[in-house]
Structure formats: C-alpha cells, structure tokens
Amino acid sequence: MKRATENARGYHPQxxxxxxLYLVKHKEHGEITVNGVTRYDAVTEATHKWGVPWSKIARECEFIVLAEREADCETR
Structure with a gap:
C-alpha cells in the first residue's frame, strides 16, 4: 500500500x-514561488495568485526550478 503524502495546500496537479518548486518571474508582476509538476501548473498557480489570466502572460514568464520531489498523485 502506498504511503499517503500531502501536496501543498490547494495544489491539484494536472x-x-x-x-x-518553481520560481516564476514576470516583468510587471514580479516573482513568486509555486508548486507544479509542469511549467503549465506553475504558471496557472502564479497567475491565479496574481489575479490575471494565464493566457495573457504565460509566454512572458521565466521559470526556474528551485527543488524537486516525486509526487504521489494520480492523473485526472
């Protein structure tokens, strides 16, 4: 049986x-650290926290991986 682990609060990977752990940088919105399996997960979480649509700024963001760990999660 797999040991249950918790992801970051409110994080639901796709x-x-x-x-x-990503550092997401944007020239207008600054930088923020967020969790994600992919850059898409990271940008959607960052833009949610910034309160802007992800589709408008996703290409303008820079992504830096700060840390990694195996996620015990299933695909949806």
Whole structure:
C-alpha cells in the first residue's frame, strides 16, 4: 500500500510526475514561488495568485526550478 503524502495546500496537479518548486518571474508582476509538476501548473498557480489570466502572460514568464520531489498523485 502506498504511503499517503500531502501536496501543498490547494495544489491539484494536472499530471503525475516529479513535483517541483518553481520560481516564476514576470516583468510587471514580479516573482513568486509555486508548486507544479509542469511549467503549465506553475504558471496557472502564479497567475491565479496574481489575479490575471494565464493566457495573457504565460509566454512572458521565466521559470526556474528551485527543488524537486516525486509526487504521489494520480492523473485526472
């Protein structure tokens, strides 16, 4: 039986894989650290916290992986 682990509060990954801590940078909105399996997860979480639509600024963001760990999560 798998040992249950908790992801960051409020985080629901879209895919399974290695959970990463991203530093997301944007020229107007600054920088923020968020969890995500992919850059898509990271940008959607960052833009949610910034209160802007992800589709308008996703290409302008820079992503830096700060840490990684295996996520015990299933695909939706």
């Amino acid at each position: 895919t399974s894989g290695t959970l990463k």
